[in-house]
Amino acid sequence: MDLVQINDFLATIDGYIGGSSWFVFALLGTGVFFTLYLGFPQIRYFGHAIAVVRGKFDKKGAKGDTSHFQSLATALSGTVGTGNIAGVAFAIHLGGPAALFWMLVTAALGMTTKFVEVTLSHKYREFAEDGTVSGGPMYYMKNKLGMKWMATLFAVAAIISSFGTGNMPQVNSIAASLKATFGIEEMVTGAVLSVLLGLIILGGIKRIAAVTEKLVPMMALIYVVGALSVIVMNYENIIPSFISIFSDVFTGSSAAGGFLGATIAYAFNRGVNRGLFSNEAGQGSAPIAHAAAKAEHPVSEGMVAILEPFIDTIVICSITGLTLLSSGVWNEKHQNDFSFADLEIMEGGLSEDADGGRLFNHFNNQGWVNSESLVPFQGELAVKEGKIKSEATVLHARSIAEDVVVS
Template sequence: MMDVISSIQGVVWGPVMLVLLFGTHVFLTIRTRVIQRYVFKGIKLSVTPDKEAEGDVSGFGALATALAATIGTGNIVGVATAVASGGPGAVFWVWLTGLFGIASKYGEAVLAIKYRVKGKDGAMNGGPMYALERGLKQKWLGILFAVFAGVACFGIGNGTQGNSITGMVNNTFGISPVITGIVLTVATGAAILGGVKSIAKVCEKLVPFMAGFYVLGCIIILVMNHAYLGAAVKLIVTSAFTGNAMGGGFAGATVMMAIRFGIARGLFSNESGLGSAPIASAAAMTRNSVHQGLIAMTGVFWDTIIVCAMTGMVLVSSILKNPEGMSGLSGGDLSSAAFATIPVIGPIVLTVGLICFAWSTILGWSYYGERCWVYLCGQKAIMPFRIAWTIVVFIGSIVSLDLVWGIADILNALMAFPNLVALLGLSGVIAAETKKYLFSDNLDGWSDDEVPVVDK
């Protein structure tokens, strides 16, 4: 099974996908005149409520929901897997994917607001499927995205997260994955019953806590490893272009391996170009598309530019400090070894952080998947989806990590293709909206776009 999965991964994450993904990020960076320079304006807007605007949740609530789904095991286990498989240079490509990916995340949110619709229940619905249908007039591509995302969510947003939680809890506390899986299943089922509004309320409180808690642990380790930080930065940058790994179990990594695993894990972590986050952005109370676009793109800044970069520095500096002790480790074990250097509480800090990250991802992605199935089947799909979601939480908790990661990688690529078509095909709309509201100093202006009501 793993041989088959690996073969498929080699195709979907081959040169075509890497060029298309990075190319779209760079193209939109140019088309939006380097929208990354407005990231701090976006941060300011994210904490400024726009209560008069129409939508289901606040702009920050939409961002928190997207961040909950984004900041997950990719920030911890994903980065560690990239380092183990692609060498330290993979960290550079994870970070660079995030830097340029800010433009794609911005564009996705702009299109989500521009082409969102209102369901018969009054809820806002949006995302790549609506942009493809209403913007590009290619409904078949919208259906294709919804199918891929509706299936992919069970891997990237569910199975991998539950698997990481049960693995860490078992390693740290010796609790059986079956027991942890049952607890996760019950907690998830109870949390998603209230839809996006209740999910957003949980995420608004959980995201700041979990990110701050984990970053604090990273800072402690970096202080302990301060003598190796300079060497770690140099190794990350040089290995990204030479493929020279550090040895001790990490030898043999090539430039292509660093790029492949770095970009794959970067996408898994920040989801830029994937098309998932704009589904949450579409529910935001916002006065125009650019207003929410600026807020949405800050998610990549927090997720990749800050959290993933710190994780990478923690891992590489820890390996340099203790090459023999870290040799041969991968995934969660590599992260565990790094955090174990914090006396007494290190493993607990990592485990609590991972549990919060992964569970919030399960909640956020449940909304993404639900909206995709609503697009395909209407309101009748909501309850069956929620039941299936809770069941897969348990199944994912006891499935092999390698198999889950492999399947998630493939589904990521299948989701990304139609979404990137929307971003490229509607790049003129993104540029026009940016000029209309941001570059014309009209960011507080109200959109005159009609939000149609659909019968599902």
Template sequence: MSTIFLEITTFIWEYLLIYLLLSAGVYFTVRSRFVQFRYFFHAWKLTLGSRKTSSNEISSFQALCTSLAAHVGTGNLAGVAIAIFIGGPGAVFWMWIVALLGMASSFVENTMAQLYKTNNKDGTFRGGPAYYIEKALGLRWLGILFSVLLLTTFGFVFNAVHANSVSQAVSGHMAISPVLVGLVIAGVTAVIIFRGIHSIVHFAELVVPVMALAYLLIAFGVVAFHLKEMPAVITLIFDSAFGLHSATGGAIGYSVAQAMMQGIKRGLFSNEAGMGSGPNAAATATPKPNHPAAQGIVSMISVFIDTIVICTATAAIVLLSGQLESGGTFNGIQLTQAALAGIVGGWGQWFISIAVIFFGFTSVIANYYYGESNLLFILNSPRLLQVYRSVVVFLVFLGSIASLEMVWMVADLAMGLMALINLVIILLLSGPVMQVLRDYDLQSGSGRSPEFNRSRFPFLDRTIDKDVWVHKPESEDSLERIGNANFQETKSC
């Protein structure tokens, strides 16, 4: 069975997904006129200015934290170590590339999620790829297929992955039985997820910024104390990425392929740009300004923080520690633990264990919500929702005692299938998103706070729900300045 999984996964990644991810990222970057760079500082301004909400709404900042809760986790601590262990230091370079391009892909999919969100009638929203597949393309069967894949990938498999990393870190360092660790993780998970979406976003808003900041402070401290060695580390990353350290042509080809494969796989697992997971969190927000592109812009920050900042911090710790050169056999989270302990002393293992526990919990909670949103798309049944919650809790426990290799293998396969579908869909539907971005550009460039008027987009006005993006009348002067923009309906849709 493991051989079949490996062969299918290898085919998807080597012959399909790597090229689709990179080409989609390049396409979105060029077509959006480098939105991830043009609006980089603006994205931070929107993020930091959106913490307050009214009534029962979920803010852009809370939605971002929920997304980061799923992204910032074992992929940053365990996934980076695995990528370097298998693909060499060059994998880090390809993680950077997939993140920079992925920021544009993230903008497209999260803006689309905002456009096609569903009103829960209680001040909150839900949405994601399944919702825009059905509403924009009329393909409910494909939306259901995507929902099943996402439900399996995040609700079940990825939660097992995160629980596995927590269990490995705690049981390996503290000599506690994985069974006991699994019972504790499952118990805390049950307490949070059975309380609903507001419990989830408040938990993420509280825990994610604190733990991410603490981890970055440690990493920056390590880099500061080894600043003289950093040029050599950066050189090693670039040399390894292009096989410059290999002696023969065959070795160069193999090392570059491994670096690229592991960097892109682990980078996608970590930041999830283009995979279709982040939109499930982005759709819950009520953005300020009142424009779908605003949430797409905010969502780009998640990819940047996750990969460019936190994954790079982990890579620096691993590469500065000398663990790879020492011939050690540690992999995954235990390699990260050993690396930090080798630099700062025994307390480094304790810190990584604590970080993994908190990051693991936040990832499990956010992944659960992704699955819930897609379960409600398939069938809105309170009884079925309770069954789903129970299964998630059980699989969190099961993942805690499973083997590392098998868990990651299933995760790679599920993630690849999901990403393939979503990337094709957002490429097909990118036309309206670029029109919406142009609208945001025009209004922002004129010094106004952008306000979305669905009536200027015929295709969107027909296909998005009638009770979302209800236009608030603007002054005639404002409309005169902006309303003459020629937004043609996208033919590809």
């Protein structure tokens, strides 16, 4: 199976799950239900959650391996990263400024979802003979619901998901950045990161927590300071950026620069989708980290989890979004290297001016078959000295790729 086939397979799965309409309504619907049923705990308990993290209610002798702050940092280490940078950029590029609004909505409702899933995980966790702790959704599926088959299915799905939403996007972004900036080969970066990660993981949850409690705050602080510097340099665009985020929710985003527009529904889908990628509320991964926390009452650790989507998405992702929108880079075209699996090749010479409507329909999943539909290129491309000589148009990242050089 080559990269193109793998890419097509993953795109098919995304079409049935992440890219489908039922997924976003199921995710947000769960958040709405718990928010209303529990009386808006993300608002009522926010101040108390901060006090719990600071150790105000800690008691000696509480069972567990990590402190509340260490559990929070460990969970954030899996969310603060690629999702906050590349995830936000991709969401805005796909759905326009309105996608950031739906990311924030997902986070606000996700605060309650995390409160529930972490509380349950902590309540039904298990202790080994050596005192180590294990927990997560699979444990309350087994211990409370008595559905061992569901617990097994979730555990397998979580392992598979950890590749797609965890290490692969993170490592790929780091390797690509170091390659573009310093010329370091991707294999070298991957090897070094594998060794460092292995040294940390072999130390168990205690070593992971010890590293993340120091690394995550510093990492977040450096990023926030850098992003705010860019926003301040483009201060005249801050208010227009805010306006575009909220106004485009009801109108969709019109074409601008290299961005060819997005419908309300598409911005909604991509915003919610990338919101989950950013904060993982409802994914079931964070409860595994929180299960190791020292807490006398499970609900106290659930309150700590309320802070994660707030820090990860409402704060950091908002700063990323404002950086992209205020600087204007979100709809500009840049020199880029991409593989064949990232491309769509269409018949004929298309232009953004003359074929803007057809491209808009195609990119927003409205390309039903009619006389205006784009036609995929068939056959072999004629390439001479790196230049495509066939009558074809290359599409990449929802825009027309220009001055393409084949290597």
